[in-house]
Amino acid sequence: MKYLRELLIILSIYLLGEFISKYFNFPLPGNIIGMLILLALLCLGIIDVKKVENVSKFFLDHLAFFFIPAGVGLITSLSLLKDTWLQILMVCLLTTIFTIGVTGRIVQKVQKTKDN
Incomplete structure (x- = not known):
């Protein structure tokens, strides 16, 4: 019962995010809105x-399991991506470097505030 209750909490917050995204026509996907709602709560x-x-x-x-559909989608779209693979690779590299840098800065700031 405990797992079902936890799953219902997460699922209901996800559905609330989807509802807000569709009803108010937000440019953010519903799952992102749901994660922001969960974070706020x-x-x-x-x-x-x-x-x-x-x-x-x-x-x-089991996070890797949830990336399988995206990977299959990429493989089926290889013919569309073959002309832009270099641009996609550069965007992936630059966003990864940016994400690592921002994450590092945030961790440093959090550690400084915890030490004070």
């Missing part, structure tokens, strides 16, 4: 981390 203490911990851990442990 966790930060505000409305939802305790313990109430979604087990299902969240399960999803993180």
Whole structure:
């Protein structure tokens, strides 16, 4: 029952994000809005981390499984991507470097605030 309750909490927040995205015609996908709602609820203490911990851990442990459909989609679209592979590779490299840099800065700032 515990896992079902945790899954229902996460699923209902996801569906709320999808509803907001479609109803208000936001440019953000519903799953991103749902994650932002979950983040806000966790930060505000409305939802305790313990109430979604087990299902969240399960999803993180099996995260690679959720990338299989995207990988299959890329493979089936190789004919469309063959002309732009260099641009796509450069964008992937630059965004990865940018993400690593921003993440590093944020971690440093969080550690400084925790030390004070």
